[in-house]
Amino acid sequence: MPAPATLTVDLNALAANFRTLEALGGVPVHPVVKADSYGLGAAACARRLMAEGARTFFVARAAEGERLRAALGETPAIYVLDGCLPGCGARLRAAGLRPVLNADAQLAEWQAAGGGACGIQIDTGMNRLGFRPEAAPTPFEGLDLVLSHLACADDPAEPMNVRQRTAFAAAAARYPDAVRSFANSGGVFLGPDYAFDATRPGICLYGGGPEGRPEGRIQPVATLAAEILQLHEVPVGESVGYSRGFMATRPTRIATCAAGYADGVLRSYSPRGEVFVAGECRPIVGRVSMDACAVDVTGLDLAVGDRIELFGANRMLDDAATAAGTIAYELLTSVTARVPRVYVG
Numbered sequence: 522m523p524a525p526a527t528l529t530v531d532l533n534a535l536a537a538n539f540r541t542l543e544a545l546g547g548v549p550v551h552p553v554v555k556a557d558s559y560g561l562g563a564a565a566c567a568r569r570l571m572a573e574g575a576r577t578f579f580v581a582r583a584a585e586g587e588r589l590r591a592a593l594g595e596t597p598a599i600y601v602l603d604g605c606l607p608g609c610g611a612r613l614r615a616a617g618l619r620p621v622l623n624a625d626a627q628l629a630e631w632q633a634a635g636g637g638a639c640g641i642q643i644d645t646g647m648n649r650l651g652f653r654p655e656a657a658p659t660p661f662e663g664l665d666l667v668l669s670h671l672a673c674a675d676d677p678a679e680p681m682n683v684r685q686r687t688a689f690a691a692a693a694a695r696y697p698d699a700v701r702s703f704a705n706s707g708g709v710f711l712g713p714d715y716a717f718d719a720t721r722p723g724i725c726l727y728g729g730g731p732e733g734r735p736e737g738r739i740q741p742v743a744t745l746a747a748e749i750l751q752l753h754e755v756p757v758g759e760s761v762g763y764s765r766g767f768m769a770t771r772p773t774r775i776a777t778c779a780a781g782y783a784d785g786v787l788r789s790y791s792p793r794g795e796v797f798v799a800g801e802c803r804p805i806v807g808r809v810s811m812d813a814c815a816v817d818v819t820g821l822d823l824a825v826g827d828r829i830e831l832f833g834a835n836r837m838l839d840d841a842a843t844a845a846g847t848i849a850y851e852l853l854t855s856v857t858a859r860v861p862r863v864y865v866g
């Protein structure tokens with residue numbers, strides 16, 4: 522019996538997106554598998570990406586790196602974007618992780634712990650993490666990767682992209698022995714000038730478009746589906762759900778579906794959310810509750826146990842995110858641990 526709500530992950534589609542991104546960039550893809558591969562499951566995703574040829578991965582936290590190391594064994598390089606936090610050098614070394622150092626204090630911490638293979642991040646304008654170009658360290662033993670991150674890669678018309686690219690090329694020239702990594706998903710689509718030596722996509726591997734809308738070359742990977750728990754014929758004048766969030770102005774058939782905000786169906790889906798059911802898109806009506814949401818299925822021939830799709834091949838992830846007032850990244854990482862991940866392919 523399948524769980525009432527499931528997140529199905531199509532590993533063949535993940536692999537296809539990996540190959541598409543390698544072909545587009547013309548350089549190796551170093552997948553970003555932080556936040557448990559954006560909620561899809563880092564161990565399963567990274568194993569498949571290794572089978573496709575990936576040998577270098579990025580996570581955000583040291584603990585994510587430790588779990589990934591345990592899942593993948595010794596072969597791949599795993600970089601930790603947080604860098605080397607106070608007291609963490611020995612722990613990173615013990616798991617064979619490579620910090621992406623962001624500041625002099627991190628470099629000192631890493632070297633005091635024994636140092637070794639690591640990267641640095643150059644801040645070319647985002648003001649989030651990294652050394653300012655003028656304060657970047659002189660080349661040192663163990664430094665094998667230099668990266669920077671685009672602030673506006675989802676907007677090809679944004680002039681800041683070119684400024685960051687130029688600043689990165691100049692800064693990275695100081696480290697001729699290091700791999701240069703610049704482009705995230707959006708950056709891969711900005712053209713070959715942005716690829717440098719290796720790209721660093723996340724969202725496009727997992728089926729999101731580079732510009733926050735569906736892109737024909739990127740295949741959907743994740744499907745969030747839930748089964749219908751009960752069907753109601755609601756007469757005119759009655760309401761549905763908490764706070765009478767929906768009022769029936771015509772006889773309405775309502776499907777109560779087994780996915781609520783404790784599964785990752787954001788409350789902000791009300792009132793613009795839609796699901797795919799029985800071949801069409803139908804609105805989520807009323808308030809999303811903790812364990813369930815209500816869908817107007819008037820006129821559809823459905824039975825208890827039939828499944829609705831919140832996002833997937835028929836209801837694109839980016840469109841679902843837009844309807845919920847957010848982005849694909851947040852929609853994916855909002856799917857909670859209650860929802861089993863089911864792997865196909």
Ligand SMILES: *Cc1c(COP(=O)(O)O)cnc(C)c1O
Nearest residue numbers: 553670705706707721722723724
């Ligand atoms: C999350 C992240 C990425 C991946 O970004 P996408 O937009 O998902 O492709 C790449 N680099 C850094 C530094 C990141 O934090």
